[in-house]
Amino acid sequence: MSFLFIFSSIFILGTSLLLILLLHFILLFYTFLLFLCLFYPSSLLFLFYLSSLSASCSYSPGFHFLMVSPPLSLISTIAFSSTYLTIILLIILASIHLVSIF
Structure with a gap:
């Protein structure tokens, strides 16, 4: 019986x-697209990225590097921190599940 619980914990993890x-x-692919937009600002990808920015950001052709860089670092920070928080939460849940078996 406990083997089933251990197997299910390992499977879920x-x-x-x-x-x-x-x-x-997915994050690496999205980051690649953003860097592509940095080096080719006249491409359609750059226009697509500008359309996805928040409405409070105003577009100025001379300052597109300033506009692209901060959201990129913000997206990376949020994604990686939420990923690590998810890993920690999964380890805690798996530990509780394993402790409840014994």
């Missing part, structure tokens, strides 16, 4: 880690 890896790949 493994599945969650795979989802976190998928999140990292």
Whole structure:
């Protein structure tokens, strides 16, 4: 009986880690798109990125580097911190689940 609980805990933890890896790949792809927008500001990707900025950000053609860089660091910070918080939460939940078995 306890083997089933241990197996389910490992399965849940493994599945969650795979989802976190998928999140990292999506974040890397999105970061690549943002860097592409930095180097080719006249591309359609840059226009798409500008359309996704908040309404409080006003576009000035001479200052597009200032506009792209802070949201990039903010997105990376939020994504990576939430990923690490998710890992910590999963470890805590798996520990509670394993402790409740014994």
